[in-house]
Amino acid sequence: MTQTPHTQTPQTGTPALKEGFAEMFKGGVIMDVVTAEQARVAEAAGATAVMALERVPADIRKDGGVARMSDPRMIREIMAAVTIPVMAKVRIGHIVEARILEAIGVDFIDESEVLTPADDQFHILKTDFRVPFVCGAKNLGEALRRVGEGASMIRTKGEAGTGNVVEAVRHARTVLGEIRALQARPAEELMTLARDLQAPYHLVQHVHAHGKLPVVNFAAGGIATPADAALMMHLGLDGVFVGSGIFKSSDPERRARAIVKAVTHWQNADVLAEVSENLGAPMTGINIDSLIPEERLAGRGW
């Protein structure tokens, strides 16, 4: 066997590794879980990762107060219970919560508007970390600002904990619509467009050249049924996060499996009809029009 000696030592934490890892979640479902037992149910149902947190967004809404990073012990228990990647949330701008999660070996960090922001002006400089980050975005400018800070994955914000998909649809259509509009523009207009979008110029150029975000783009916030999940895939997203939608329903195991199948077979209406049958009651849900502005989580993030 011809062996040339390794002239370079292995590199870790590179953009290729962080963004490449995010690619592996595509066509999959990432599920919020609050206990090791729920994590096991999610893994057995075919989740590609679990998001470990103390309270799902629906309960954060109900309980009120300040929502923070979860207890590292609880996150470690979930990491020990499953073999799939484990994600966890930090407050927007909370650099130290992120360092703690990186230290315990969490696979992905969600700098999330679902928790109470720690900084009302600045996000974490995510390029400083070996662990990859996912961030929410309502529009293209916000998505590219987060990528500029080093996010390896973008998701819609939706309106978490409502079981109402309308905001996730709005954010997906906005981001993808703005990408299509950007592509139609000639190159000399991109600098002014970058100014209007409040986005880094080189990333605007990237979107113009490739017709997509530089990182994977997932749906999140309000997805409660297999049909909701397939709708987000139809709109052109790469995969879905399901928060309260699974473990706040009457038959989480069955619903989790159905949503996993719906994301793979989103183009196959026969499969969608079959998996949508007899799932029991979904989470109750909230009409977003009835939320007062302070109750809207999607407005958090700058």
Place this chain on the structure above:
Amino acid sequence: MVNRDLPRVGVLALQGAFREHRRVLESLGVQVTEVRLPADLAGLGGLILPGGESTSMARLMDEYGLWDPLRDFHASGGALWGTCAGAILLAREVEGAPPQFGGQQRSLGLIDLGVRRNAFGRQVDSFQVPLAVRGLDAPFPAVFIRAPALTGVGEGAEVLATHMDTVVLARQGRVLACAFHPELTGDVRLHRLFLEMVRLEMARLEMVRLGMVREEPAQEAVPAL
């Protein structure tokens, strides 16, 4: 541009980085089919099983009865290549299965080696390294993401690359397994190798069909590296 002389190749599209494989294959002129159900295998010369989560893919293979059709595809001369999670699906046995499954995880058993999941650690330990591959002139830029190790390589399989004394690329007949992600790097050399394996196997099957040669072991039908 599509090259109609090349065999059609499928990419298992249940979950994971199937689009990246598709893009590389299409850049080489190959017509690609995304495989989600057994019927999608019709007319394919080869199939790539991509990276992603092996437990998710196995679950979806259970749901839509893909295990036996994939074994039949191999038995009837189809070439297969598993990258990362895909290699786990091809293996003889899986170490590091979810504890709740009693340490058992289903696999196809189409290549004579075991895999140990997450053998190099969690995501913060993921790494990239120039990898010496048997038969390639220059090192291959290998991206290892929560990668498995190939273990217990049996006599039927041939080791093509190792990293830190761990096997990371191996071949047996028309089956190729690697622990890393060639689809993420823009280096098409391993995809070209796989296409050559597919092409030679199809040429051999055609000769068998025409009665020009008798059945022979697939082992000899793959290109020497």
